[in-house]
């Protein structure tokens with residue numbers, strides 16, 4: 541299949557209008573797959589909409605980190621993926637393509653539904669060893685099946701811990717609030733990890749988030765850490781365009797503060813998933829996703845340029 545020849549592998553626009561990927565340190569790649577959702581589909585169209593929204597950010601310097609990602613970032617376009625093949629086959633393709641990118645780049649992936657994170661973690665585990673994991677989400681994603689299906693977009697965290705991809709004690713979930721049985725919603729805490737529910741974070745922002753940030757930094761330490769951000773961690777007021785929205789979520793300000801302050805960690809890659817443009821309004825969700833990804837990239841680039849982050853405590 542050639543470039544731009546299929547609707548959900550839109551390969552003509554690029555994140556921040558960055559150059560195509562060659563030997564840049566940072567790579568961005570779309571994973572346009574949404575065959576494992578339990579509710580509204582559409583996240584396969586996330587990558588192209590996040591890229592489109594990112595164009596508003598393409599011409600300037602980040603207000604905190606003082607850098608632009610443009611000279612350091614290449615866009616690897618979207619993975620070519622089937623959308624209706626058995627999930628293990630799709631995941632094998634994602635893992636192989638991700639491993640090839642991770643071999644020479646610090647990678648950011650745009651989903652796609654959250655089932656894509658499992659093969660991304662498999663590729664990252666093979667390269668970096670067992671990972672610490674920061675997981676922003678309204679949902680625990682530690683269910684053990686989906687209505688009779690063994691794996692989907694809400695089981696990958698359970699599977700990742702079972703497989704030893706991430707260390708349970710170094711797994712941190714932020715923003716959880718959906719309904720679910722206690723065995724699932726408390727699973728990570730039961731395994732020794734940290735959970736900060738949306739309820740626990742209500743009304744806590746800015747400097748008041750420092751105790752939370754301190755606990756996360758202390759827990760993760762210097763371990764190689766993968767960050768996965770389900771856009772539904774945000775309240776639907778900030779991100780309505782997603783498959784399984786859950787009212788009562790985090791604000792853009794809270795998530796930006798957390799991303800800024802966690803930038804000093806030994807982050808080895810991230811994904812932003814579950815942007816489903818068909819349910820969006822005024823590009824709120826795709827613009828939020830683009831801004832969060834841009835913030836991550838600027839934090840990592842500022843760190844690589846200076847060896848440290850000035851704002852870091």
Ligand SMILES: [Mn+2]
Pocket residue numbers: 677678679770772773784814
């Ligand atoms: Mn979710």
